[in-house]
Amino acid sequence: MLNKAVFVDRDGTIVKDVVYCSNPDDLDFLPTVLDGIKLLNSVGIRLIVVTNQSGVARGIFTEETLGKIHKKMLAGIISQGGQVDAIYYCPHHPDEKCHCRKPNIGMLEQAAQDWGLDLKSSYFIGDKFLDMEAANKAGCKAILVPSESSRNWRYPRPHWI
């Protein structure tokens, strides 16, 4: 049987959205997120982070630095008793038109394959239009969290939000 998962965006959803965060010291968890992660863990649902990190392709930070940032984020989650199953990131530039950069769903498809997930019974929590669009394309239930990005959307919103 396929499992469900909760896909979670990183910047603006788990941690504060720092433009091209390139330093582990800039990581700052958003309020209530660590408790929310533990709550999701307690119901036995997989938790998978999916994040666009074009700062790699733009030469702003290396994948090694990104790895350090993610290591620190995971350590912060674990220290509070939470757990994330995996982090998928897209390092490409938008101009590369890759299949993994949200709103495309390459990362979701890869995770579904790696973890035996049913995307249609999974959830996607994010703070941007592109997260909701990826969720919709993949058939996941989309959950929008308030952030600067979601507040600044221009109407009309798509019918499925």
Ligand SMILES: [Mg+2]
């Ligand atoms: Mg975000």
